[in-house]
Amino acid sequence: MTNTDTTSTPITQRVIAVLWPSFLTAGVATILFFTAFDPQIILAVSGYSEISRLGGYTIGFFLFWMLTSSSCALTCYFQRPCLDPSAVASPRE
Numbered sequence: 645m646t647n648t649d650t651t652s653t654p655i656t657q658r659v660i661a662v663l664w665p666s667f668l669t670a671g672v673a674t675i676l677f678f679t680a681f682d683p684q685i686i687l688a689v690s691g692y693s694e695i696s697r698l699g700g701y702t703i704g705f706f707l708f709w710m711l712t713s714s715s716c717a718l719t720c721y722f723q724r725p726c727l728d729p730s731a732v733a734s735p736r737e
Contacts, residue, residue, distance in 0.1 A: 658720070661716075661720070662713055662716045662717050662720060663713055663716075665712075665716055666709060666712035666713035666715070666716045667709060667713075669708075669712040670705055670706075670708035670709035670711075670712050670713075671705070673708040673712070674701065674704055674705045674708050677704060677708070678700075678701060678704060682697075683697050683699075683700025683701055683703075683704060684696075684697050684700060686700065687699075687700050
């Protein structure tokens with residue numbers, strides 16, 4: 645019998661369950677995105693020409709990581725069960 649109660653899972657394990665897959669996905673997204681686009685051109689167009697190419701890769705990676713971690717966190721949040729239907733009173737009563 646498995647227990648799906650979120651209080652039985654340590655908070656560290658829940659945080660790592662969000663950050664680790666989002667880290668891997670951000671790495672792949674960074675590789676694919678910067679294969680097609682040069683970060684120096686993107687930064688020059690946006691007005692940040694003093695940032696190096698490596699800085700552009702770093703900023704891009706962290707933006708992708710933030711995007712994918714928020715997506716993973718929302719998925720974990722919305723998979724939690726709602727109120728127990730038996731605990732909610734029927735509107736006919």
